[in-house]
Amino acid sequence: MKITIDKKNKAPIYVQIKGEIKRMIYSRELEPFELLPSERKLAEELGVNRSTVLNAYRELKAEGLIDSHIGQGTQVMPVLNDVGKDEVQQSFPISWQHMLSQEALRSQDTSIIDMMKGNSKDKLISFAAGIAAPELYPIESFEAIASIFHEHTYEPFLHTPVEGLYSFREAICKLMERKRINKVPEEVMVLSGSQQGLDLLARNYLDVGDTVIVEEPTYLGAIQIFKAVGAKVIGVPVHNEGIRMDILETLIIKHKPKFIYSMPTFQNPSGRVMDLAHRLKLLELSYAYQVPIIEDDAYSELRYEGDEIPSLKTLDKKGNVLYLNTFSKCLFPGLRIGWLCAPITVIKQLSMKKQLMDLHANSLGQRLILDYLNMSKLEHHLSNVIKVYRNRRDIMISMLNKYAPEGVRWTVPEGGFYIWCEIPETINTRSLWMRAIDAGVTYVPGEAFFTSKQGQNFIRLNFSFPSIDEIKRGVQILMKVVEESLEVTNRLSSDNKVEVNPMF
Amino acid sequence: MKITIDKKNKAPIYVQIKGEIKRMIYSRELEPFELLPSERKLAEELGVNRSTVLNAYRELKAEGLIDSHIGQGTQVMPVLNDVGKDEVQQSFPISWQHMLSQEALRSQDTSIIDMMKGNSKDKLISFAAGIAAPELYPIESFEAIASIFHEHTYEPFLHTPVEGLYSFREAICKLMERKRINKVPEEVMVLSGSQQGLDLLARNYLDVGDTVIVEEPTYLGAIQIFKAVGAKVIGVPVHNEGIRMDILETLIIKHKPKFIYSMPTFQNPSGRVMDLAHRLKLLELSYAYQVPIIEDDAYSELRYEGDEIPSLKTLDKKGNVLYLNTFSKCLFPGLRIGWLCAPITVIKQLSMKKQLMDLHANSLGQRLILDYLNMSKLEHHLSNVIKVYRNRRDIMISMLNKYAPEGVRWTVPEGGFYIWCEIPETINTRSLWMRAIDAGVTYVPGEAFFTSKQGQNFIRLNFSFPSIDEIKRGVQILMKVVEESLEVTNRLSSDNKVEVNPMF
Missing domain, CATH: 3.90.1150.10 (Aspartate Aminotransferase, domain 1)
Known part of the structure; x- marks a missing residue:
């Protein structure tokens, strides 16, 4: 009989001994009528006082789990209810592969995992990453903000509302005003990265067999998410100025898509920018055929030359554009904070789902970025x-x-x-x-x-x-x-x- | 013509003016052949130098968007391609309600949102919350850790692997050793709260029509998640010592469930503890009928009296138990950090899905709790x-x-x-x-x-x-x-x- 006790554990030693023996009785490591070591012997083995073992045995006796008879020593009693008696016949392990859901079977692509492994600077020179240069992260600003731990008492460690911290949503609105997107905080939902926004939209609006039109090439994570929920993903070629609009219209008529997913500015991977004329035409098609657009605007702050072109959301007059953005590209990715700007109805519908997915985005990350934005250092x-x-x-x-x-x-x-x-x-x-x-x-x-x-x-x-x-x-x-x-x-x-x- | 310029914007003023006029031409706020104000007049209106407006007009001319004729002033030219010309006939808004997926339609319960609103201490006395007492959060320890912003350079702001920071998964293993759960880091996945673990398991293993057996009453978030993915959720009554095992076995035979969801220790909401005999019987049924158990162990650290009983995961000898836990109850909920301990095959399968959901749990939260655990202050x-x-x-x-x-x-x-x-x-x-x-x-x-x-x-x-x-x-x-x-x-x-x- 091998009993492990932990002297640093807060539970009294005799309670630990009792617990161990109890466990062994129920798990059949100790058989019915098996002899336990004498109190003295066990006390010696464990290096504890004899009265400690005595206490443990006394309580086990009181519970009817062991009994002692003069001359016979202390014995394990047969456990009264029949639980655990039968040997388990089936010893083969669960086949997790056969457990997989249809959705899981559609999600077996490890490209993103592989790419993220390529992020380490260890041996390879990586042109595979999709991340901001770590040596440029404005850590020194965040060091100042870290006084948050002292100042704000416990708020950054509590839950936020499902949609995000209201003051942070206000700050995001202010940020979007620079792009002439003028919205109220109720039209904003904070996400655990904009990746989650794509997943949330897919789960909330796409059924198996629905169609999504994407630019081609486009962000692989988007393709995978739409495919995972069982949607048909159709690509429309991207040329220099944007999507081929003639092809797009034909595809819309033929496939009645639920969404068009577009990254009009510095598209990943092509780097291309859709020109203003194409943006307006895209919106026109969206209005005419009642197809909402998911605009992924992760890279637009990172312009090295050329004139800014208004985002689809800026140009949208009818609330057809669901606008995704993130702090991962312009600041750093580890906090997992992105956002969606969409009509209030959409935000409300999505919050029903978001509460089940992870309740809300992490509070500390929201608060840190909020404080950073308030310091006006982002520009x-x-x-x-x-x-x-x-x-x-x-x-x-x-x-x-x-x-x-x-x-x-x-x-x-x-x-x-x-x-x-x-x-x-x-x-x-x-x-x-x-x-x-x-x-x-x-x-x-x-x-x-x-x-x-x-x-x-x-x-x-x-x-x-x-x-x-x-x-x-x-x-x-x-x-x-x-x-x-x-x-x-x-x-x-x-x-x-x-x-x-x-x-x- | 109303042009807004932003002198704090980094783009030169003339570029801003040009961009605004261009946008108005494409969006038909300016009609073809409409007269623009003279350079002098616009410069006065905007309070800028005349040469600034001159530059903007010159570039617009070069692009063929405007033209000027002596005596006629500066005119908008008809945009050459036919984009944006046709009036959009359909002006009715998108019916987001009709857009909803089957899954979304099954997720229309706001109970959790409502409960989280009940968390504010403003007016009501709330017995509705499910959260740790904020005034007890060990902020002072985290204040010390906050030197992370200085010491660790940029790692806490970078991506972690999908499964979580390896050193954090090691620390979690050490934590679980106290419960005699002896596992390797590869059997652990860090989650954005244990809520996400339930969602992840549901999506990865449940199809519409599958069955899950839960204790009744049980955590409402679990019921909702299983129902949202279209599973049939069947409750088995809980009495003082645990699940009614006779009923459970009958239900297993009849419904062939994909999972049994159980919270054996300090069950939410009943507060009950399943005794050791029932735990062993539950495992026996799991082995006999090949039904994995999801063990939700969020509350077990918070014992006010009585002896510790081994978790199902501790007792499990065959890898049938998927063990969920969180730092939300024993520390604080805002960091959104929980974990799953499961066979390596399961962790691998889930990471395929997790990468699409939100890439990984936030890095800073993982690092903060890791440092806290390393300080041995949790006990x-x-x-x-x-x-x-x-x-x-x-x-x-x-x-x-x-x-x-x-x-x-x-x-x-x-x-x-x-x-x-x-x-x-x-x-x-x-x-x-x-x-x-x-x-x-x-x-x-x-x-x-x-x-x-x-x-x-x-x-x-x-x-x-x-x-x-x-x-x-x-x-x-x-x-x-x-x-x-x-x-x-x-x-x-x-x-x-x-x-x-x-x-x-």
Whole structure:
């Protein structure tokens, strides 16, 4: 009989001994009529006073679990009710795979997990991340705010309303005014990252078989979320100025989509900006066919050149645009704070679901960012990071200019985090990725951003996360890998120029 | 023409003017061939230099959006592509109600939102909350930890892996060792509150029409989550020592449930503890019929008397128990940090879904609690709050003893947050609740904790949140309301003792 006691535990030792023996009796580690060690022996073994063991045995006796007879020692009594008596016959483990729901079976893609693993700066040079440069996080401002722990007493540790802290929603409204989005706090819901906003919208409005139209390429997390709830996700090609509107209208008529998901400014992954004319046309289609638009505006603060174009939400006069944004790209991602701006009806409907999902976004994160916004330091921070990111983009572009082999093309984005790079179709991109990782560089393969097998000849390169040195070395390495792959492919294709003789 | 410029905006004034005019042209606020004000006039109006307006007009001209002819002034040019030309005919708003998914339609219960509103200490004395006493939050310890902002540089603001910070999962394992749950970090997933754990499990394993068996009464959030994903939720009555095992076995055979959801220790709302024999029997049924158990262990640290009983997870030898816990009850709820302990296969399957829901739980909260745990202060904090809560419970009980009218019964829980109170069935509990709120006290009506219309003669009283003074005043007020309602009912029922004469 092996009893473990913990002298630092607040429960008295005799209670611990009693509890252990009780457990062993019920779990059949001690069989009925098995002999317990004598009080003296057990006390010695455990290094405790004999009276401690005595107390434990006395209480166990009082509960009828053990009994002692002179000359026979102390015995385990058969537990009176028949519980636990029968041996469990079935010993095979539960098949968790067969437990999976339909939704889970549609969610088996690990791309995002893989990408997030690529965030560590350990060994690889990562162009795969989608995150702001950590060395630029305005920690010093937050150090000042941290007095929150002293000043605000317990509010930052309590629940907030499901929709978020009201004062924070007011601050978000003020922030959106800079984009000429003039809304009231009741039209804002704080989210555990804008990722949750997509999930919340999907669960609240999409049934199996519903259709969502997305730009193609587009944010892979959005594609996955819509597919996970069983929606049909249809891509409409993006060209330089925005969505192909003629195709979009045809698709709307044919598929009657529940939503159009769009990232009009510094689109992830293409970096493209939809021009004003296309934005107005998109809204017109939304009004005409009664299809709401989910506008994902995560990157718009990060403009390195060119004129600001009003967001869809700014231009929207009828409440058709559900506007998602986040603090993850302009500040940092770890606090998991994003928001949705939408008609009050929508906010109310979503809060029914949100209460069940996680009650509300974390209070401390809301309060920290609220205090930061009230310090009016965001603008200054943005102008800082914009300078840095612009420089990193320019360096990545100049390295591409210098080292990219013929046939490789790329965008020069006016803002955001990504360069969208097209490589000759002859290259096997899956093996390219493996080679790149072997050589010390990673990125996100283009096919992740398409609704179906496409985009194999694209790669997404992030320039916000890596350092200048990493960009320089990384692009050189990567382009060398591309060049070598091209050479191999060319050699193979010239080898393959043999005539094909039919078998008969 | 009304142009707004923002001198604090980082964009040059001429760019702002240009952008505004461009927007007005595309949105048809300015009609084709409409005259713009002269450069001089606009400059005066806006209080800017004339050359600023000149620059804006020059760029607009270059883009073909305006043109100027001597003697005619500056005119808006018709926009070349036909975008935005057609008037939008349909002006009716989107019917968001008709947009709702099946899942959303099953999630229209606002009970939790209502309860969370009842958390404010403003006017009502609230026995409705389910939260730890804010005045006991160990803020002073966290003040020390807040040096995190300085020390840890940017890690607490970055992403963590989907499953949570590895070092935090290690600390959670150490915490669970105190309950003799010996697991590795890979078997732990950090959640945005244990509420999210229920949602995650529901989405990952339940399809429409699946069955879940719950104790009855039980946590209302669990009932709602299971129902929201379309599961059939069947309640099995709880008596003093735990679930009625005979009924449970019959239900398992009949309904082949996907899960059994149980809160064996200090059950919410009943406060009851399942004894060891029942726990072992429950596991036996789980093994025999291959039904996993979701064990919700949120309250077990808060024991005011009696011996600790091993958790189901502690007793489980086959990995059938999925164990949920949270820091919300023993510390504070605002950080939204809970965890699941489950077989590695389950953790892997769930992380596929979690990445789409919100990527991961907030990093800062994880880090703060990790540092707190490493300071070994939790045990001391718990012994503090246990003293306070035990006292509050005792006072609430003594007030009930003193003021409860005949026919009112209640539990004396050995731990947790709640007293479960039964009032005579003659009382109309919906009107009782309204009367109580009018009188200044709120609680949660019992029916919220049942899967179907039942429990109207129960109320849940929380004693962790209100102060001693509030408990004293609140119970007096509430019992007076009950007494008055009883008098009214008795009077009505004696009035009703008239003979009923059939109409013919």
